[in-house]
Each structure stands twice: as C-alpha cells, then as structure tokens.
Amino acid sequence: MPSLDQMKNSATKDTKNIGGxxxxxxxxxxxxxxxxxxxxxxxxxxxxxxxxxxxRVRSYxxxxxxxxxxxxxxxxxxxxxxxxxxxNETEALLLxxxxxxxxxxxxxxxxxxxxxxxxxxITRRExxxxxxxxxxxxxxxxxxxxPFTSAGKVRQTLEILGKVFPYRKCHGTRPGRRTGSPCLxxxxxxxxxxxxxxxxxxxxxxxxxxxxxxLFGHAGSLEADIAGxxxxxxxxxxxxxxxxxxxxxxxxxxxxxxxxxxxVGLGSLDVIGLFSKDDHANIQVLQVRDGLLSNRRSFFLxxxxxxxxxxxxxxxxxxxxxxxxxxxxEVVVPADFGEPEAIRIYLSKIKGSRVDVRQAxxxxxxxxxxxxxxxxxxxxxxxxxxxxxxxxxxARSLADLKDSLGLDRLPLxxxxxxxxNTAGVHSAGSMVVFEAGLPRRSHYRKFxxxxxxxxxxxxxxxxxxxxxxxxxxxxxGATKADESFAELPDxxxxxxxxxxxxxxxxxxxxxGLSEIAVAGLAKKREExxxxxxxxxxILPPGSFGLSLLIRxxxxxxxxxxxxxxxxxxxxxSSSILDELPxxxxxxxxAILEHFGSPERFMxxxxxxxxxxxxxxxxxxxxxxxxxxKLG
Numbered sequence: 001m002p003s004l005d006q007m008k009n010s011a012t013k014d015t016k017n018i019g020g021x022x023x024x025x026x027x028x029x030x031x032x033x034x035x036x037x038x039x040x041x042x043x044x045x046x047x048x049x050x051x052x053x054x055x056r057v058r059s060y061x062x063x064x065x066x067x068x069x070x071x072x073x074x075x076x077x078x079x080x081x082x083x084x085x086x087x088n089e090t091e092a093l094l095l096x097x098x099x100x101x102x103x104x105x106x107x108x109x110x111x112x113x114x115x116x117x118x119x120x121x122i123t124r125r126e127x128x129x130x131x132x133x134x135x136x137x138x139x140x141x142x143x144x145x146x147p148f149t150s151a152g153k154v155r156q157t158l159e160i161l162g163k164v165f166p167y168r169k170c171h172g173t174r175p176g177r178r179t180g181s182p183c184l185x186x187x188x189x190x191x192x193x194x195x196x197x198x199x200x201x202x203x204x205x206x207x208x209x210x211x212x213x214x215l216f217g218h219a220g221s222l223e224a225d226i227a228g229x230x231x232x233x234x235x236x237x238x239x240x241x242x243x244x245x246x247x248x249x250x251x252x253x254x255x256x257x258x259x260x261x262x263x264v265g266l267g268s269l270d271v272i273g274l275f276s277k278d279d280h281a282n283i284q285v286l287q288v289r290d291g292l293l294s295n296r297r298s299f300f301l302x303x304x305x306x307x308x309x310x311x312x313x314x315x316x317x318x319x320x321x322x323x324x325x326x327x328x329x330e331v332v333v334p335a336d337f338g339e340p341e342a343i344r345i346y347l348s349k350i351k352g353s354r355v356d357v358r359q360a361x362x363x364x365x366x367x368x369x370x371x372x373x374x375x376x377x378x379x380x381x382x383x384x385x386x387x388x389x390x391x392x393x394x395a396r397s398l399a400d401l402k403d404s405l406g407l408d409r410l411p412l413x414x415x416x417x418x419x420x421n422t423a424g425v426h427s428a429g430s431m432v433v434f435e436a437g438l439p440r441r442s443h444y445r446k447f448x449x450x451x452x453x454x455x456x457x458x459x460x461x462x463x464x465x466x467x468x469x470x471x472x473x474x475x476x477g478a479t480k481a482d483e484s485f486a487e488l489p490d491x492x493x494x495x496x497x498x499x500x501x502x503x504x505x506x507x508x509x510x511x512g513l514s515e516i517a518v519a520g521l522a523k524k525r526e527e528x529x530x531x532x533x534x535x536x537x538i539l540p541p542g543s544f545g546l547s548l549l550i551r552x553x554x555x556x557x558x559x560x561x562x563x564x565x566x567x568x569x570x571x572x573s574s575s576i577l578d579e580l581p582x583x584x585x586x587x588x589x590a591i592l593e594h595f596g597s598p599e600r601f602m603x604x605x606x607x608x609x610x611x612x613x614x615x616x617x618x619x620x621x622x623x624x625x626x627x628x629k630l631g
Contacts, residue, residue, distance in 0.1 A: 024081070025061065028054040032092045033085040034099060037107075040079045046107040049096040049314075053083050068306030070279060074107040090345040097318040097346075109281075109303050109315040118154045120145040120215055122208060127201050128175045128194040129208045131167050133158060145215040164248045165211050166192050167204070189244070223249065269330035271365065273372025274313055275380050279305040282380035283316050284372040289328075298379050310338045317343055321350055330356045332365050334373065393544065394437025400545035401491070404537070405530065407517055411491035412436055415467075416556040417504070418495035419449070419459045420564035429463035430560035433484065434552050443484035446563045457503040460494060464507035488516060495553050495560075497522040497536075498529045505531045521553045577601070580626060582619040590614040602627050 033053045037046045050056030060075060086092040100108055121134045125141035133154050134144075168175045168191050170183070176195025177183060185191035192199040192207070213222050230245035271286040281301040299320070304312050313333060321327050331347065333340060340357035347355040360369030398410045405411075414434045421427035429447035433440045447463045470485040492508070494500040501520040508516055520529040526546065527536035539546040577588045594612045595601040601609075609620035 025054075025058050028057055028083060029085055030054045031085045032087070032089050033083055034092055034095045036082040036084075036099065036103075036105075037074065037078045038080040038082065039077045042080065044099070044103040044105045045074055045077055046105050047096055047099040047103065049089070049092045051089055051092075053085065057081065057083070070107065070303060070305045089342040090349070093314075093318055093342060093346040094349065097322055100315075100319065101322060107303055109301050109307065109312060118151040120154060120158065122212060122215075123173075126173055128168055128204050130171070131158065131161065131208070131211055132171075143212065145212075161211060161214070162190055164214075165207050166190050167207060167211065168192070168194060170195070223253070267330070268328045269332055270328055271332040271360070271368040271372050272313065272317075272334070273369055273374070273376045274309060274316075274334065275373060275376035276301075276304050276309070276312060277380060277384070279303060280380060280384070281312055282376040282383065283313075284376045284379065285320070286368055286372050287328075288368070296375070298375075300380070300383060309334070309336065313337060314343065318346065321347055327351045327355065329354065330358060332358050332360050332369060334369055335359050335361050335366070394548075397437050397544040397548035400543060401548065404539055404543075404545045405491070405517065405519055405528070407491065409490060411489075411517070413487060413489045414491045414493055414552060415489040416493040416495065416552045417460065417463055417467075418553070418556040418560040419456050419463070420557075420560040421449070421454065421456075421459070427459055428560055428564040428566075429459065430556050430563060431463070431467060431484075432552065432556045432559055433489075434548075437548060439555060444559060445484055446559070456496065457499050460496070460500050461503040461507040464492070464504045465511065468508065468511050468513055488513070490517065492516055492518045493549065493552055493556075494518070494520045495523070495556055496520050496529075497527070501529045501531055519549075521549050523553075526550060580619075580623045582616070582622065587615055587619070 030052050031054075032049075032051050034047060034049050035053060035057050036044050037048075039045055048056065060071070084095055086095055104110075118133055118135055120131065121139075122131050122143045122145075123129045123141065124143050133151065162169060166185075166189060169185050170176065174195075180195070182193040182196045182198070183191070186193040186196070186198070192204060194201075194204055210222060210225075226245055226249045230242050230249060233239075233242035233245060268289045271288065273284045273286070275282055279302060281304045283299045283301065285297045285299070287296065299316065301312065301316065307315075317331070327347065327350065329351075331343075333343075337359055340359065344355060344357040347357065358365065360366045398412065401407065402410050412435060416432050416434070418430050419427065420430070427449035429449050431445040431447070433443035435443075445467070447466060449459045449462055467485060470482060492504060494504050497520055501518055504520075505514075505518050508514060508518065518531055521527070522529065522536070525536075526539075526541075528539055528546075528549065529536050539549075577583055577591060583591070591601055591612055595604060604624075606621060606624045609615065609624050610617045612620065
C-alpha cells in the first residue's frame, strides 16, 4: 500500500466558494479513493469513499447534488477539498476508517455510543498472565474479549471462570505478596500459587489458553476436553483429580447456561440489523458465539439522512470493527446490503484472517437478521419517544411549579441562592440561573460575603441585596453592565427553610421588589417554604415541579461549595507560612499536610515542628522562634 504522501493530491487553498471548487473537479482521477470536504479554516467537514473519485465528488456539485438538507448545509460550508487515490475499494475503506477516526468530521455518520463498555483482558506478555475486567482496550500486549453490555455480567462470568480455571487473582505484574506465602485463594483451590512455585509457567500458560478458548466462543470443545480428562482420571483411580475436574465441568456448564438463546448450528458470528428514520438510525448487533446467542449491542447513529442503507451499514462496520476485538469469522448483513466483497476484504485485513460477510437470505441467518432489524426499529422508536419526553419535561416542570406554588406566570427564569461557610469563615454565596427549565451557566455568579459570624440569614440577605442592587439604576441612570443582573427573575429560590425565605423576602422588600416570588427548599425532607405561609408545602415526591426545584437547589449548593473551598484554599496559601524564611512551596505543603491547618502549626511545639517530614531542624527552630516572637 503506498504512503499517504504518495497518494495525496490536495486541492489548491485559494478556493473561496463552490464556483472555485468546480474549477478543481477536472483534477479528480477516475480511481477509487477518499475525499475530504473542508471549511474556510481547513477543518474536515466530511470524509467519503468512492469507487470513482471523479464521478462521486462531481455529483455533489451538479444541480440537485444536495440530496437532503444535511448535505445542503454541509455544501454551504465547503470551501476546499482533498482527495487520496487508492489502489482499490478495500484500500479506500481502510483510508476512510483512519481519516474518520482521526478527524471526527461533523457531517459523517457517527455512533452515539456513550458508554465505555467492559472487556475481559488477559495480559499475555507476563510470565503468569492475569485475567481481569477493564474498560480501556488499548494497551499493547493485552488480549481483549468483548465488549459486553453489562459490567455485572462480566464480573459474574469472571467469578465462575475463576472457579473453573484457578488462575491468579492478584493485581501486580508479578504474582504473590511481599511475604512470599500463598494467599487464601490457593488454600481454597481458586489459585495454583505461581508465587510459591506450585506451578510452572508452561502449565499455567496451558490454563490461560483454555480461558482464551472459552472467551473466543469454543465452549463445546472445551467442555468435551474437560469431560474426557475427568473420565481418564477416574479410570486411573485418581479420584481427587477427577473430583476437581468434575467441579470445573459443573461450573463451566453453569456458565454456559447463562446464555440467552440458542442458534444451534451457526457457530460464531455477528448478525447486524438496521432501522433508520429521518436523520437517525439504530443498529443492533446480535453476537452468536459457539451456537449460542450470547449478547446484543445497540447503537444509535446520527447524520444519516440522505444516505442509502448500504452506506449507513458500511460506515457503521468500519467504525465498529476498527479494532479486531471480538471480531468473529462471519458477519451477517441484511439481504439488500449489496456487494459485500470490499467489506469482506477490509474485515479480513483488520482481523488478520479470513472473515466471511454473508447476506441473510434464508434459514436461521434470515430469522436472526429479521430479529435484529425489528429490535433496531423498536429501539429507535423508543429513543425518539425518550427524546420527545426529555424536550417536553422542562415545560411540564414549569407548568407544575406555577400551579403548585400559586404563581401568576410561568417561572421561565429562576434564580437560586445558597450560602457556604465554615463557622462564618471563608463565607461564599452562589447564584445559579435556570431559564426555561435549563441551566444558563454564563449567568452564574459568586459572592464573597463579609457578614460577621456564622449567621446564614444575614449572609443570605446580603447576597440578595447585592444582586438586586445591581439592577437598580446608578447615578445619572447608569447601570453596571452585567448581563446576569440585567433581568429580573420570575422566581427566587433559596436553599433553606423559613428563616432564609424571610431574609430574602425582607431584602427584596427593602429594594422595592416585593413582586418577585420567593420560595425555599429545605434539604432534610425536601419541603417547600413560601412567604406568609404557616408550615411547609409538601409537593408530591417525584413530581415534575419538585424534581426541577431539587435539581436547581443542588446546582446552587455545588457552586457555592466550590467557591467556598476556593476561598479557603486561597486564604490558607497566603497565611503566615509565606513569611517564614527557608519555607518554599514544597515545605509549606509538607507543613500543611502534617498539621492540617496554619492554626494547628502555630500551636505546635518545637519538637513537633522538627518532626515534620522534609523540614530541616534548623528551619523548624527558626520558624518556631518567629511564630512565638509574633505571639
């Protein structure tokens, strides 16, 4: 395969518009390859594969080339393009996969796969390999099996595997403990104790190979091998060994019973089903391993409008199988997929051995393909409903709040206030803003509070006065330019009960803003307090209105606490420690870690100071003398 530098032919950079791009189309070869559309800043917008670069790229700029609104939006931003000629379509697929993974173009079909899926990992480069759960399948020298949809199922599988195959359970690259004695797992038969020399590397390696065979899906042959070894041990009257193998066989069968469905006669394969609607699609991958339908994975895709079903599946396959982890020897695609030969060659190169790509035309493959397609349709419809529900939730929450709190209008803008302090020290206030039920973080504000003593009510009143004084016109009608204070809220929410509500209400009344609604939310029972109401208002648990209030209150609490910690840390960093000779940042950090606070340091005796790790005795004595001289 030629290098990218040899294959790449870049369009000139003086292109200003689509008209300029049309003049470059003559340079396109009638060869397979990939093309990269770029914006004015040179950022990739879309990476595509073509059997003929000349025909494919030109099709975008003919009349009607924008097949749908998404392609039209992309073309309006295109100011340049590159192309990379390839020897064949399979090579183009590899290039397309690499470019998409590297650049993440915004107009390409993308998997919406938020989870980091769990894998079973085996450390092959270690003398005595480990078997463990991980979510990071990218370390060299480690074999990965999966991915799985449930970490709980993986842990259960590993627990049973550990009983079937007594591999070591310790975490280090070298087996064993510092004492050199075997751990409890050895004494209860769950480890062969390589740390104590109870098993050599060759025998241990054979055990790990059996684990790999099972994870590769060859459970049937492994079960037969263990059963055969058990019968031989029993015939030779090695009854203890036969009993051990019997227990291993029972545990293995229990593991296999956890599979979900049977697809006897199909071996190991992946069955892919697709359903698309508008700009979204769902793809289901049914994983059949050793004749058992053992797992199902669901993927949501976006940016699919205007794409053919075959193109969507092709894009999915090159992203999903970008690593050979869990890639079986056969992949089943829908019957109308088209010519799968290029995909077959591509997957075979990824895996390093032959991978068959078969269309689901008849028989069990057809039934599984229909099952996958039906599940994809159901999953996408559910996701669409879930999205509609999520979009409707803020409006429902605001309507619920208006009715529950007896407000005159929808509380489209809600400001929430909280106080955080430690016995009145380093006091901090927060203001968070939600508009139309969603956070508007650019309007969040922090307040350093100067109120004396641990008086939460006085601090709340101070914050309210300072915020709403900024709304009132200054001398000559001028106002301070702060977008967050330029608009009055429909509801002021305070973190607290009747006392905080009274303080906020009084502060607003002093400023002539009594028309602003005020409410408080107390943490203990999530009770709502309103001005002039005797006793709290209890909203139904789980109601839309209460859920929104809790979310806003918790956000205000988080924001206030973060600012309080920031203030406390800043003050500690500018303490008496900064004035001591011979005490730099590292020694200051050592003192604070040792004593916990500057106050505790100032109370310490000379012997205590000399015991601080990393602090020389001479510096400790000088510090003690200066502190006590200052009193």
